[in-house]
Amino acid sequence: MLIKIPKKSALTAADITDEAVYLQRRKLIKTMGFLGTGALLGSALSQTANAGFFGSDRANTTQFTTTPLSFTADKDNLSLLKTPEQKVISHNNFYEFGAQKHQPAELAQHFNVDPWQLTVSGECDHPITLDYDDLTSLFPLEERIYRLRCVEAWSMVIPWIGFSLAQLLQKVSPKSSAKYVVFQTLDDAKQMPGQDDRRLGGGITFPYVEGLRIDEAMNPLTLMSVGLYGKTLPPQNGAPIRLVVPWKYGFKSIKSIVSIKLVSKQPKTTWQQLAPNEYGFYANVNPKHDHPRWSQASERRITSGGLFARNRIETQPFNGYGEQVAHLYKGMDLSKFY
Ligand SMILES: Nc1nc2c(c(=O)[nH]1)N[C@H]1C(S)=C(S)[C@@H](COP(=O)(O)O)O[C@H]1N2
Numbered sequence: 001m002l003i004k005i006p007k008k009s010a011l012t013a014a015d016i017t018d019e020a021v022y023l024q025r026r027k028l029i030k031t032m033g034f035l036g037t038g039a040l041l042g043s044a045l046s047q048t049a050n051a052g053f054f055g056s057d058r059a060n061t062t063q064f065t066t067t068p069l070s071f072t073a074d075k076d077n078l079s080l081l082k083t084p085e086q087k088v089i090s091h092n093n094f095y096e097f098g099a100q101k102h103q104p105a106e107l108a109q110h111f112n113v114d115p116w117q118l119t120v121s122g123e124c125d126h127p128i129t130l131d132y133d134d135l136t137s138l139f140p141l142e143e144r145i146y147r148l149r150c151v152e153a154w155s156m157v158i159p160w161i162g163f164s165l166a167q168l169l170q171k172v173s174p175k176s177s178a179k180y181v182v183f184q185t186l187d188d189a190k191q192m193p194g195q196d197d198r199r200l201g202g203g204i205t206f207p208y209v210e211g212l213r214i215d216e217a218m219n220p221l222t223l224m225s226v227g228l229y230g231k232t233l234p235p236q237n238g239a240p241i242r243l244v245v246p247w248k249y250g251f252k253s254i255k256s257i258v259s260i261k262l263v264s265k266q267p268k269t270t271w272q273q274l275a276p277n278e279y280g281f282y283a284n285v286n287p288k289h290d291h292p293r294w295s296q297a298s299e300r301r302i303t304s305g306g307l308f309a310r311n312r313i314e315t316q317p318f319n320g321y322g323e324q325v326a327h328l329y330k331g332m333d334l335s336k337f338y
Pocket residue numbers: 041088091092093094095096148149150151185208236237238249250251252253254255256
């Protein structure tokens with residue numbers, strides 16, 4: 001397939017295929033028998049694996065109840081063309097519910113998020129445990145329209161709702177020994193079928209663990225998200241609370257968090273442990289540092305268009321957030337600390 005890369009990393013409405021045209025093509029491709037390939041983060045198929053994308057809109061994403069949230073609207077990022085809500089909630093990576101893009105939406109609809117407990121502890125003076133209601137009431141909620149760039153070279157633009165992680169961390173008064181922050185997803189194989197089924201769960205180790213350096217965690221862009229498109233999160237997107245770090249590859253944005261711990265040493269994280277030459281601790285979006293099995297120079301932006309829409313765009317350093325975060329990595333060799 002010939003892929004045109006526009007000069008600028010931006011998309012306008014003119015770049016997008018009409019939904020009807022897309023559905024027509026999808027039908028054609030289905031008859032051609034393209035469905036059924038896996039879409040694993042760790043698989044060589046990843047870059048061209050559109051199976052989940054095509055299959056996604058069949059998922060029943062509506063059984064779980066989401067509720068409207070009160071929040072301050074994002075007025076700064078209105079020029080970003082948002083990925084349609086239906087795509088955001090049906091094309092997911094959430095290996096606890098299956099490693100194919102359409103599986104989380106299908107298998108997570110009965111996920112129980114209330115009651116929930118999120119503990120913030122470790123190297124701090126005032127550890128706390130938040131319950132379900134605290135998640136949306138402790139801090140004023142804001143909308144943040146962010147680009148999300150998956151390491152698999154696709155991306156979306158998502159209107160998240162949440163609060164800065166910095167606000168939460170300030171509440172527990174970190175000690176000076178707190179140099180890193182470790183996050184952990186719920187550990188519950190009864191509810192998350194991928195956790196005790198290696199095939200479904202893509203062969204990764206659970207519970208899912210992620211980490212940030214303390215200054216990355218304190219950066220105002222780093223968001224604790226409790227919602228998207230104006231409502232509480234659907235389970236496939238990480239209900240009831242997940243991390244969003246927009247300048248890093250999507251796998252850093254850990255979902256359905258039960259524990260946040262301040263620690264003194266750099267933690268071992270899920271993907272980094274699985275394949276350290278492919279997934280680093282930092283995982284900053286970097287078009288100049290390719291994944292060993294595919295290029296990171298460009299990405300497929302998921303819009304309302306389909307596979308053949310003109311939606312291949314250049315990837316930006318730090319996913320376009322360099323002005324806000326490049327200073328965090330001053331003097332570091334980014335090809336070494338990838
Ligand atoms: N617990 C957990 N968090 C996770 C993942 C996962 O498999 N398990 N996948 C990550 C990856 S690879 C991506 S790209 C994003 C996708 O978020 P979205 O489905 O809301 O778009 O979630 C991240 N967080």
